[in-house]
Amino acid sequence: MPEDVDDAAEAGPPLEAPVELTLDILRHSAAHLMAAAVCELFPGTQYDVGPSIEDGFFYNFLLPEDRHLTDGDLVAIEARMGQLVKRHVPYQREVLPRDEARRLFDGMGQEFKVAIIDRLAPDVSSVSVYRTGDFVDLCRGPHVPDSGVLRAVKLLRVAGVYWRGDERNPQLQRVYGTAWFSPADLDAYLERIAEAERRDHRRLGRELELFHLDDTAPGMPYWLPNGVIVLNELLSFSRREHRARGYKEIIAPLINDKRLWETSGHWDHYRENMFIVPVDEQTSYGVKPMNCPNAHVVYNLRRHSYRELPLRYLQLDTLHRFERSGTLHGLLRVRKFQQDDAHVFVTEEQIEAEYDRILEITDHFYRIFGLDYSFRLGTRPDDFIGDIETWDRAEGALLRILERRAGAGGFTVDPGEGAFYGPKVDILMKDAIGRSWQTGTIQLDFQLPRRFGCEYIDASGQARTPVVIHRAIYGSFERFLGVLIEHFAGQLPLWLAAVQVEVVPVQDDVEAVMDCARSVVERLEAAELRAAVSDSPGNRMQARIRDAELRKVPYVVVVGKRDVERGDDVVTLRDTRRGGTEQRSVPDLIALLADEVASRRPS
């Protein structure tokens, strides 16, 4: 949890003198310098914690008299920091007895620091403080010798943060900055950010006409013709692969009487994330945020034998979740989405083997795109249903499976991050600027089958309760596609590309050339390739090629008078992803592209 990390940076037994200058030390020192500047400019500021983080640092502040920092203030703070850098202000370390340090910060009215000291382990008897000019901070260090080395620092943004990461607490303001050894490193970092912006799926989604997010439907994407092709390719791939692995697809209602949600527990544990539809005075329907309750309804339509298990229901229905307005983010955080979701009913003995099958699907699905992913185990949350003993059993099973499949260091554990009905293994991926997003999830559930009264008859004729595995491999197609677009910078693998080949005529007023172009397209289409004649009458060939490149069409075929006159059925193929052109006969071209589509190669 962030606040624990923060505390560790601030306090604890003093660390011994530093060795060599690292970026971590530099950034931590930059955080101190920023706090010093803020305290000079806004006397009475309380400062909380200020660690180094990936690519930079932050510091949390509470300004006096309800003042709030704005972007304009950052300019002034940065200028003040610049003056302190020029003065080579030393970072002076002092070790104080714990109670003396407490008195020091208490006397300055620094309540956050006092609270940190009070949270220290009982056996910590002394702490260190660092002085930078008039600024003094509780801190384990180590630090730079003086502020003169902080030559490449830039403040980036201000954000509101809840004290100790809890939204019931008052909100502080956090200033983020970045710091590097040299101005050249800083420039390289800023260039990296700019490159990430060029890959942003929201920008590419608009440019490539994949999807649209309208003001009247926040978080609920419109899929445009190009996007529908990509989405449908992923859907049919998912259907085919799951069918081959024994999954049966079902389709269920989008809204159900709230009684269903009361049975599942969603009414009590998930309602704030649901769209509720009032139907009449007595009745409310809930728009489904998850597929699981309906899978249980289908399971209960008849008696089941142990021989039928595992019973695997694939559910690709549309889901709606009422996410808080400030959390929406392009396709990566939406309110309307579809998952490659499934619910697998198993006996307790079948859990491990079924997890193995699911993890194999996972590897298959991600390897196709050459994507790196990682696992995270989420354990029992505060707001859970069922009994602790069952939870422990479920968590123990997942832990064993993960250790066997991923190795002891191959996953992380996030305490309290499980679903309300069971622990889960999440699959994590990163977007263009390195933010982590959960895509797939494999959840183990002993609770819902009980709540729905699900049963199967075992070999001895006894009725038993099955266990359910909730699993989505890509997670939501929306989020997965968002990550995919950023991963490929818009240049999707051929099998997903909306237009796979565009045929460009050199002369669009020569009927024989246009006939040839149309005929090539027809032959490509007959081979189930998505092809089109470039459509911009009067434009020169170069402009048409550029247009196709900008729309990230993977292949461009050029035909002109010379090809028609030669009459040998050979055209020029341009590969827009790898660059370069080559001559190919049309049958050869079709075979080449059909093979690339079938292989699903990333490029």
Added chain:
RNA sequence: GCCGACGUAGCUCAGUGGUAGAGCAGCGGUUUCGUAAACCGCUGGCCGGGAGUUCGAAUCUCCCCGUCGGCUCCA
């Protein structure tokens, strides 16, 4: 939901109290050209919505909606 920023033509943006602009896209015309932009012309805006201040508001104030960066929450 909270903190900060932002919202001007389909897109990218300029305009900060005095008659709404540019490039690209689109449309019309000329050009038919061999691997990333031919040329000329034209159209296009309740300046996110509402209220207020002012002789006068894209510009200042307030409220609402949405977007962006964080926080919290999460696929």
